[in-house]
Amino acid sequence: MASSKDEQQQFAQKIKPLQPKPPLVKNCVKAFLTGGLICIIGQALMEFYMTFFNFTDKTAGNPTVATLILIASLLTGLGVYDKIGQFAGAGSVVPVTGFANAVTSAALEHRSEGLVLGVATNLFKLAGAVIVFGAVAAYILGMLRYAFATFM
Structure with missing residues (x-):
């Protein structure tokens, strides 16, 4: 078994110089510009x-986020957001739109299994974990803030 692993490592070392180098600077620029464009659209909204x-500044955030979620979900359903993601890479994963894309993609992927057992069951596989983590983190930070405000 160990010889197989050694052979794999040797093979990986031999082909490493032959593999093309990813264009890191180009990918970073595309990600930065695409993410920035999404943020500019959000600011315009x-x-x-x-x-x-x-x-007001405080109350305009909610409809802005809802509109960005709607746009990202529609683009995901039409297959456009996938093309944006292929072009921009991490730049398309701006938190709100990336999350909407992930939830909508999960729903679309399992729609053939039915509305309840397919879409509803798989819709929150990713979203559920994010929501639970966010709620737990918010609770912990809220308790820490309360503790510091009360006792310090």
Whole structure:
């Protein structure tokens, strides 16, 4: 068994110089620009809600996030967000839109299994873990803040 592992390591060492080098700078620039564009769209939406619907800075965030989630979900359903992700890599994983893409992708992937057992069951596989972690982290940080505010 050990010889097989040694052979694999030797093979990996032999082919390493032959493998193409990824264009790291180019990929970073594409990710930065795409993520920045998503953020610019979010800021434009926020300005739109503040200008035309008289929201304040604090209250314009909720409809902005909801609109970004809707847009990302629609683009995922149409297959466009996957192309954006292939182009931008990590730049398309801006928290709100990336999360909407992940949830919508899971739902679409299992739609052939039915609405309840397919979509509903698999919809929250990723989202459930993120929501639970976020709630637990918020609770812990809230308790720490309360403790520091009370006792210090």
